[in-house]
Amino acid sequence: MEEESEPTEIIRAPLSYEKPGYEKDLLFGLCKLRKEKQLCDACLVVGAHDYPVHRAVLASASPFFLNMFETKEKEITFVLKDVEDHQSFEYLLDYTYTGRLDVPEESVKPVYRMATFLKLKDAATACCSFLAASLTSDNCLGIRKFAEDVELRKTIDDFIQRNIMAVTSNKKFYGLPQIPVEITGADQDLLESSNDKHMFELVLAWARENIDPRKPRIEDLTEQVNVLNLNTDNSLTDFKDVSDEVVKDQDGIVQDYKKNKKKMIATKTKEGTDMHISNGSIGQVRKFSINPSGPVSRKEWSIIATHQMKDKSYLALAMLNGVMAAISVHYRAPSARSGSTSPDEPDSPVTGSVTPNKFFDSRSSLTPLAVMSTARCAFGLEVLDKQLVACGGYDRSECLRTSERFDSNNNKWIPLADMTVPRGRFNVTSVRGFIYAVGGSDGFREQSALEYYDPEKKMWITRGEVRNAKVSQGLASLHEKLYCIGGCLGQKSSNECHVYDPKTNEWDTIAPLNTARYQAAVCTFMGKIYVIGGTDAWICLNSVEIYDPEVKKWQFGPKLSIPRRGAGCDVFNGTIYLTGGSDGSQSLKSTEILTPDRGWVMGPSLSIPRANVGVVTCDKRLFAVGGFSGKKFLDSMEFLSDKHEEWCCYLPVENSVIAEKMAKRNSEGRLEKLDQNSNCEKTLTNIPCDASVNDH
Template structure:
């Protein structure tokens, strides 16, 4: 057809033909300008093709000053066959790999930051998992630090522990043998609190005595469980120290002074006694209960992760002297699983459906809203809603425009997003608002300046958009604009003192705070406060760490600044600002580094969701408990914080 005088023709075979020819050129080494050296094997390809599918290679090619010659990239730790599979995928969009090669393809895709391939490989592994390979699959997932894969595998192990315990891989796992002395007529409790106490006992034993986990497993360890549910270190007749208090509060009483570096270890910021190869690559080493079964009367078999090492814990309770436990017990197939799953299982906070960085987040009607963002492949329109009571994510109406590198705020009960990037044009001027009652997004008047990476904040029934970067390449603006939702008009405010983009912005006590960010690409630790009464910006005390792409939440009158990027690395560190003292203080670090993540106060709990850890885009969420100054990936920490807030406990944020 030739409508309006234009010739329009679609060749349905063109793409298939071109793809086949490009792949043939690669295999013949024609016009190739990339040479991949993978464990001694040479693979040729075309730079433009690889740059489109591998963000990792794109960054290498983009930083290559001499782009005219052949680019050399060397990988000593990848399987050449796995990389060949990824090359075929890059040219044909078809992923074909022998089942024995899938793990290597996963590892190569993770290195090249090919998220979709990594996801497909993970789903394939789960579909092929059975009782014989579950242990090896879990070791693989732990090694690559895939928390979603770990959660799925742990759920399978919990349901099939009896069958898995018969497998050779299970019998080869390191074993910790604990003999628990009981008072007369007592039995070991078969609930999650006992296993939680045991894991904490192992941690304290390593920290206090300076030993290694392997040494702890060389002989039977004797504990004592009293009638009032206390777990004691050794026989009470020997006068040993009480390690744990009641069921609700775990307390440790030192038997001798802590070693010099124990304070850092207790905060999770120092390396463990075990070798790094035994711990996951992302986040803290795991300390986790997985599953247990009763084997005989007063004998339990527990599978747990101790400092990143998958171990079998053999718990044996006795009332009178007898032979110590040894070997792996024979499970009684007729025994039922006694413990309640909700007591035993440390459930992970459910991840988002999509990994997202540069997303917009906000709390609305008791739920966490996560909108847009990017995940290497594209900018997203989708919006997810997290319900903390159900620990689940649901989709709500998508935004009208795909966007990332933006912030979101709640104004008069509605969500507002402004600017950002859609992945095609550098910056957007459009904005939209979400009505939760109608479940729909509508446009709002455009910004006067296209920009992304701007801060957004609701203050005095107006929406403020601060800083950002513009299409002219100016990274770091001083602009501050205010939107009136009633008149639907924009007005200019006095500009910032310092140009900045990717700053964290929030409202506290009728002031607006703009925190960190970057002027061009130089990260800032400076902080400015806006007073709407006299339309002025004032510089206040700077942060301890310069950072851009951080998140911020307000809790009990203080600002909590989370993660970000310092110019070299994604950050785990967190700091808090006390406006009464005009000072910043460092807090406990997150379980993993997150830049351009979403940070929200949800039900009295500070949540960090998504972001980028320096290697991977994240869909996980973690929460901060100010009473313990710790972050957790588990739902029980969320529940404990809500319970603490209900009891009126004050957070442990003391000088």
């Protein structure tokens, strides 16, 4: 008898059903419950209107409501003090329940502003798209005043710039505060080398410094024409801050301006300070509050659009701490009486030192140095064929593999071939015309591949591997060999040092550092390798070690004034300049210079702090590029020239179109002089021999 087999188990698929339109039905059902005031667990108060709501729905739609309900969990009634437009609120309340936004055209602006305040991102984006598509010369200024979205601002700014004539002819433009500015000390060729917008940015920087943050009032800038001087460092000085000794050598307009400013200050001091609106707190009201009240608090300082009205006269629309205003600038010819003098020390109204305001007194043009294609921190920077080359690094958390070179003649960064792998926290150096990149990390692991850039093939090429894959190690070239110094292995500082010979493609070990360190600044000077500062287990170092290849030993050198890591250094003006870095708590902008008799002394400070900065010498200038300011990653650069003792972020005069203009003007001047001499000789030749000088 055959044995009965067990029945085979049948595996059935689970039930899977999705009701079409269920989410929509659910949302509309919740909205209906809200309107019928059923199962509501909170009440929002907007002005005189009450709105019963369900906490879970609003908290799911907006982080604003989530935070409000979490902070005041036990409360039932919530008064929205900064929300007064109940109609706009109702549109958005319906949106949170239904996902549908139906708003009349005339209400889109207030709904956008409220959506921004309530952090309803998608609703605000929808309003942005609608407003951007409906811009006109009549409504663009009104929309721009409260635009919070960066892309919307850019769209409006571009529209205003393209239609500047129509916008500035509109009656709404004439209702804006007017800030008149006269600028003296500006050479015509210097002005022509710059774009209008940048000069207005200098004016905006001046305005920002001249508004008292404790008593902000735009009338301080609108009450009369502001007379400023363009200094040789491209900063603007208000003549009210210049000593009387300097002003007395200026023309009558400048002297009258100085006297009027003194009287205004004296009157305000005598009468006391008027109250104003500030951050929504109410006192005596001024016509133009520099701190706008309302649900969205803005502190925007920017130039929206510019326009040349006539020769030497320009106009700009600008935002000053959230207030839209019109700035007019007129360039005044240098004063014949003053001998074209200008204050040299903006912050020192007592000394009144002056310098001749000749064209070549300016160390730079009015054209800002171009920025890199991306911000770079802890990256490679080297000089190739008298041009800067930047490669790799990281921007926020992403390691980069891009590279680019700076064309100083055209003031632009030009893309080069990508590196073979992404690299951050590494260095580069050049040997025999090739740029070598060693170590670093791709964000996940240390890079062991060694690669170099071939300028003829215009590509990065991998050539073997390093001895130990490390990050933040120093790199220097000496006697056509590449030295890798210190670095970090995992979380441990290293004192290992290796040398690489590109000719043989071989590595060798040299004496270790006395102190393990990484993020040190490294350069060669007088046939020796200097390793400066750095960090050991996040303890910033002020020690310096010097390697002599003849004795093959490391010896300590003079200590730094400030312990620092992530600084940059190079040989400049016949010695070592060390700049930037971090002291472990903040990014630095100080510079130290190695002297033969006093050790390290403080030099000129950078314009902004830069940690993990790239520093190289190129064409008699010391460049500081990229890095981290302590607040943001940087794509900018600045330089220190051998002629001036301050860092500058403008294109050098000789690399700008000004040099061509000056050469042309000088050439024309010489030709004109030759013509005059020639005409003079002809005139003398035609004088009769018997005529006396007095007769002619």
